[in-house]
Amino acid sequence: MSRLIIVSNRVAPISEGGPAAGGLAVGVYDALKETGGMWFGWSGDVLTSHPEGIKLEEHGPVTFATIGLVRRDYDQYYRGFSNATLWPAFHYRPDLIEFDRQEYDGYCRVNRWLAEQLAPLLRPDDVIWVHDYHLIPFAQALRALGVKNRIGFFLHIPFPAAQILLSVPRHRELVEALCAFDLLGFQTEPDLRAFCDYIETEAGGSLRRDGAKPVEVRAFGQTLRAAAYPIGVYxxxxxxxxxxxxxxxxxxxxxxxxxxxxxxxxxxxxxxxxxxxxxxxxxxxxxxxxxxxxxxxxxxxxxxxxxxxxxxxxxxxxxxxxxxxxxxxxxxxxxxxxxxxxxxxxxxxxxxxxxxxxxxxxxxxxxxxxxxxxxxxxxxxxxxxxxxxxxxxxxxxxxxxxxxxxxxxxxxxxxxxxxxxxxxxxxxxxxxxxxxxxxxxxxxxxxxxxxxxxxxxxxxx
The missing domain is CATH 3.40.50.2000 (Glycogen Phosphorylase B;)
Incomplete structure (x- = not known):
């Protein structure tokens, strides 16, 4: 059976039955326990020097793989472009967008670096599930390293209407990076429609809908699928x-x-x-x-x-x-x-x-x-x-x-x-x-x- 590899900005602290885990963490952890696999991401530590390597912890069939970020990477990738540019834009607040070219470059650099850390740990039949706006370029970075595994992406926050997304400098590069995934998941049908509208009106792409199945998207020389998957609780x-x-x-x-x-x-x-x-x-x-x-x-x-x-x-x-x-x-x-x-x-x-x-x-x-x-x-x-x-x-x-x-x-x-x-x-x-x-x-x-x-x-x- 193939392993499930979860990739998120932060790896949730999990203790069996403990109170710290939210609904998302519980759902993802249950999937990992059933299939066996790995949860990879930032440890939450901000370091003064580059980490020596990934920290691996085994909990039954699940491996937690975490790594720290140096201050510059944290400032540019997390505090900067992720949360000062993408977060306000995706929440329909273009008036609060702060864009710095160096922060965007840092965002892409950290995604490439994280992909480089994960790639050696992957097996050919692993299924990779990437979560949220911090990691939009992650599949593109893995593909550049020769990774051919199935890679899915789920966006936990809204996807903005095309006219809002246009206010983000490098918006076209971001959507092109999304198209390196095999499957895109959104919370609601309006989020899915907003993405599809951008593909048709701004990216010159095409869509093929087949009933209730995911929409087939062709753009930037890629073919992928997209659908709405509303997250729940227990x-x-x-x-x-x-x-x-x-x-x-x-x-x-x-x-x-x-x-x-x-x-x-x-x-x-x-x-x-x-x-x-x-x-x-x-x-x-x-x-x-x-x-x-x-x-x-x-x-x-x-x-x-x-x-x-x-x-x-x-x-x-x-x-x-x-x-x-x-x-x-x-x-x-x-x-x-x-x-x-x-x-x-x-x-x-x-x-x-x-x-x-x-x-x-x-x-x-x-x-x-x-x-x-x-x-x-x-x-x-x-x-x-x-x-x-x-x-x-x-x-x-x-x-x-x-x-x-x-x-x-x-x-x-x-x-x-x-x-x-x-x-x-x-x-x-x-x-x-x-x-x-x-x-x-x-x-x-x-x-x-x-x-x-x-x-x-x-x-x-």
Whole structure:
């Protein structure tokens, strides 16, 4: 049986049954355990000198292969082009794009260097699955080294419309690099359409569609296939985590300090794509327009730090702190703080248990590839008394979780109205919406995502 080789920017820390692994890591690790294989990528270490080689660790049939990056490579490949150029562009924020030619060259150089590190470890029948925007040139680099294995790519973030992508210098080179893969996977059909539109209108390529099968793409002298593969979660495992954690210390503290008030909850990385400021203002609008909500509902926003060495993220943190302080200063009472803004990380079991306590899950990104928090919130609910999901129309999850209250995150009044509707929704309607979403989550869990992608990648051989 051929091995599966997973390539990602970071290799997820896995301990069997441990809490650190998210849905993606669990799904990928399960696939590796079933087939045997290797997970290759950056260790997360930033070094003062070039690493001596790859660190290999065996965990049963799975080999973890990690390597550090020197400071220049980290700055140019990761902090620079990946997150200062590609991230804002792919999240429809061309106004935040920062482009530096040396950073682009560093991005391509690190991809070539990583490919050179992996190539000697490959066997002829290995199947290679590359993940996310950091590694767009990776297949092209492997092909230049003579690697002929099947190579697939999955993009976890949105793929932008052609007119947005045109704002990225070297956009044509990036799409040409994507065409070196055998199979491209996107989160949603709109992402797939955006890629196909670029191929036809900007790259002079052609497409052939055959029903539900992946689209055949011909461009830049290459023939490849592309399709949408929405990523899922393991809903029943999350439900078990949430139930087990109900009596945990963190949950008991929240219950005690709420004093029977209703809870609106959000969990997001601190990122400008998540619509956090708009969310704070929507909650303010709710309590401004309906005085009965004051002192009867609290909003808990958990926003762990991320990319603190990128200016846009530091600015985001300062803006959120100022906004939450302004709203609390205006509306807080001696025994009630409207917004609890927490800038730290919690483990998944704690979050699952807190989701179960929340009457409303507020997930309103301005743009998101999928957003697994939305799926985790629904999964964590008590079937006998479920909460309500308020979900942005611009999250990939909105195409599946249609029983959520779908909102435009740029319409503050729309979000405030949805919060009011969610807080007063009767039990029968909450149960019906929850049941519909749980059925969808079970039918399209992370194993289905993984198996569908690998089936199509291998089928093209």
């Amino acid at each position: 809903p029943d495992e999350i439900a078990a985590l949430a139930k087990d954690g109900e009596s945990g210390r963190d949950v008991e503290i929240v219950k005690a300090t709420l004093h029977h008030r209703k809870l609106v909850m959000s969990v997001d990385r601190l990122d400008y794509s998540k619509g956090l400021v708009e969310r704070f203002r929507a909650f303010e609008r709710l309590i401004e327009h309906d005085s009965r909500q004051r002192n009867n509902v609290s909003f808990l926003q958990i926003a762990p730090p991320t990319r603190s060495d990128v200016d846009a993220y530091r600015d985001m943190r300062f803006q959120l702190e100022a906004e939450s302080g302004r709203i609390n200063g205006r509306y807080a009472e001696l025994d009630w703080t409207p917004i609890r803004y927490i800038h730290r990380q919690y483990e998944r079991p704690v979050l699952a248990a807190l989701f179960r306590e929340a009457h409303v899950g507020l997930v309103t990104p301005l743009r998101d590839g999928m957003n697994l928090v939305a799926k985790e919130y629904v999964s964590a609910q008590d079937p006998d008394d479920p909460g309500v999901l308020v979900l942005s129309q611009f999250a990939g999850a909105a195409r599946e979780l249609t029983a959520a209250l779908i909102v435009n995150p740029l319409d503050i009044d729309d979000m405030a109205d949805a919060l009011a509707t969610a807080l007063k929704m009767p039990l029968d309607e909450r149960k019906a919406r929850y049941g519909e979403m749980m059925q969808q989550l079970r039918e399209n869990n992370v194993s289905v995502w993984r198996d569908n992608f690998l089936r199509d990648l291998k089928a093209g051989a």
